Amino acid sequence: MAPAGLEADLLLDRRRLKRSRGLWRLLAVLAVLGGMGLAVAALDEDGPSLAGLGNGPHILRLTVSGTITDDRRLVEAIDRAAKSDSVRGMILAVDSPGGTVAGGESLHDALARFRAAKPLVATFGGTAASAGYMIAMPAERIFAREGSVTGSIGVLLQSFDAQEAMRSLGLRAEAITSGPLKDQPSPFRPLTDEGRAALRAVVQDLYAQFVHRVAEGRHMPEDQVRALADGRIMTGRQALSAGLVDAIGGEREARAHLSAAHKIAEDLPVRELRARDLRERTFGASIGTALGETLAAALPHIVKSVVSEGLGTVLHVDGTGALWQPPR
Template sequence: MSLEPDLLADRRRLRGRLTLWRGLAILALFGALALVFGSGARDALPGAQHVLRLPVSGTITEDRRVLEALDAAATDNSVRAVLVAIDSPGGTMAGGESLHTALARIARHKPVVAVMGATAASAGYMIAMPAQRVFARESTVTGSIGVLLQSVEISQLLDRLGIQPQVIASGPLKDQPSLFRPLTEEGRAALNRVIGDLYAQFVAIVAAGRHMDPERVRTLADGRVFTGRQALEAGLIDAIGGEREARAWLAAERQVPESLPIRDIETRSRAERLLSSATESIMKTLLSEWLGVDAPLAVWQPAR
């Protein structure tokens, strides 16, 4: 015997309320725990020996908390080695430089290995340079050694629309490049000098990291990407493989046992992790039990 439509609707509303209050209760619990432990306190790196993994994904920018964690790892005796897991198409030059410098400081005291995933290009390739051993998959896309500056100029479009931008600049190069007027020869020359200097820095980083002659690096640093196999042939990486091969190399060449656990670098406070866990739990509850079940059925019910 089927239930009346009004009774079904009441049951769904009741379940929705219960789910909401359940989520609020979970949030309140984690909030209380966060207050107990303190929002400002940070966990120290675990005392047991381990390999520290630094996952790098997405666009690379400068992250103060990551840099501080890496500086702490450089002098932490429980960190036997650092494994940099890269899956990034690149990012800002300054972001790549900051990570490269921090990893280079660690490499002076303990082993650093880099493992490239699907992509490790441009700044994603740069941050692998302090590693004593660089691994990539055969199909990894890497390289793209170079610097890029892009801009758009829409003055002709604005003319057609009858729009006349008014720009007041302190000098002829202050608004170069500009959306509102073509790049001048003087502006192009100035920007070329900036790009040229950044490019020279990138080439020097690769030359030092790969123990290559800078002229050899320049023949490879025309912005092209390489597969992992091509990069190995060109000397841009050391071996084909992933994390398993990196751990085997650490054990054989740097006496870092493969039995040691791997721990991801953690830059969030205990309170942030608790709140993040609470939020994730609430969202899963709401989406799976409330939105995922009741809402679609309340909106659309196929006729039987």
């Protein structure tokens, strides 16, 4: 029979070995999932619908929902679709409150290039506001539901003042900057007159770009657009009366228009062209979701770190956005 001290050492060694094996097993599982996901991504390099561009004539449906941000892969996919002999046209289905100004601009320009080559029509779902409205401007015809929330033409730049909360915690922020406007806006000190003027000039320039895109897309004088571009939202019926959309309807009406105007058969197959999030672009849809859930459960400190970094960025400065924000 082994001495008591030796038994205790053996138990400790076994526990260390068990923990070590558990860690390596977890790393092995993550490595396998990652390898499988990269293989899926390699097979799906061009996205879910572009893989079949050569499989007969069809119409693309691009569904844009949620917050619009700059997506290089999506822009490249739209450009490839414009050159494909199999793609006869596109239905842009929007259900978005908007997003970043640069993201809306990038998608707008890609759709304008597509429209130069092939027919493009747009349909609005529950919401197509701000940048969600902007991206539809290249469409030759826009269909909205009577109850769609649209419009909200304008630009937003937000910050907040956290000084009182920091004082209550006994904290004080200090910044060493290369110039007086480098930390404007900042949650740690109020806007200066100089900073407010500079930021207002940025917002007004972005606003002028937005108004120009609407005037160009809707074939309206800029003064007429500016009268509507005070940030207000409209229903689909109101937008129709104001000239911001062309008709009440949805995809059925959009297909009928493509048939009448471009002889594109209403029974032609429709294939989805989707924007994919980071996990899906890297690992494929199903594996990306599963891996994300596994990482969230197994490595909570990583998730916490990512969230903290994200909050730090937001606290430093909020970027300009073309986003409808309903009051809370």
